[in-house]
Amino acid sequence: MTPDRTADRAAARKVINVSRETLARLDQLVFMLDRWQATMNLVAPASLPFVWTRHVADSFQLLALAPTKPDVWVDLGSGAGFPGLVVAAALPGTSVHLVESNVKKAAFLREASRAMGVGAVIHAARADAVVGKAIETADIVSARALSSLSELLGHASPLLKTGAVGLFPKGREVEAELTAARECWRFNASLHPSLTDAEARIVRIDGFDGPR
Numbered sequence: 001m002t003p004d005r006t007a008d009r010a011a012a013r014k015v016i017n018v019s020r021e022t023l024a025r026l027d028q029l030v031f032m033l034d035r036w037q038a039t040m041n042l043v044a045p046a047s048l049p050f051v052w053t054r055h056v057a058d059s060f061q062l063l064a065l066a067p068t069k070p071d072v073w074v075d076l077g078s079g080a081g082f083p084g085l086v087v088a089a090a091l092p093g094t095s096v097h098l099v100e101s102n103v104k105k106a107a108f109l110r111e112a113s114r115a116m117g118v119g120a121v122i123h124a125a126r127a128d129a130v131v132g133k134a135i136e137t138a139d140i141v142s143a144r145a146l147s148s149l150s151e152l153l154g155h156a157s158p159l160l161k162t163g164a165v166g167l168f169p170k171g172r173e174v175e176a177e178l179t180a181a182r183e184c185w186r187f188n189a190s191l192h193p194s195l196t197d198a199e200a201r202i203v204r205i206d207g208f209d210g211p212r
């Protein structure tokens, strides 16, 4: 491990307080990401030395905002598995669905899930093709860096309507995104500070009544 990577993993461990087994699964995720990143662009190359804080811990912090022991967690636009594979590593009893439209990234998710031994269900499809269809209900629906909040609510609406809690990490434009989303949708939202980025917030959707 490079000195940067070692220090970054140690910093992330302040947020990621988990069993040895879960940590081993997360180490395996990072190992797989390094291996596949050599031939395809899974995450921004500049973020790789900081993969533990920028991606793993940033994903892990969502767990504190979720109801305890969710049965079903759906992550939309999972990319390299953030936050979906981190959730799957931390919640072995939860059925975790990862929806990713890029077939190469979906192949990575399948291989990484197998290597981690987490058995996440990978859907190589666009969110709209599976949400409300193959996936009818969930306790949690998450998405990081997929689209604007308003579009996210559209993608997640069949699950939010049936009672899922939404967890959506957002950057400094979060207030503007909330204002725009309120023009299209009726929902209750709370904002939570990010433990990994002082300017970021996590939007938690706790009630959703559909379009305006």
Ligand SMILES: C[S@@+](CC[C@H](N)C(=O)[O-])C[C@H]1O[C@@H](n2cnc3c(N)ncnc32)[C@H](O)[C@@H]1O
Pocket: 076, 077, 078, 079, 080, 081, 082, 083, 099, 100, 101, 102, 105, 125, 126, 127, 128, 143, 144, 145, 146
């Ligand atoms: C910017 S990346 C974010 C990946 C990951 N969530 C993260 O935060 O690192 C957005 C991902 O969503 C996928 N994507 C875009 N539109 C999608 C859709 N409608 N349904 C499912 N996945 C989609 C892209 O292929 C890409 O992997």
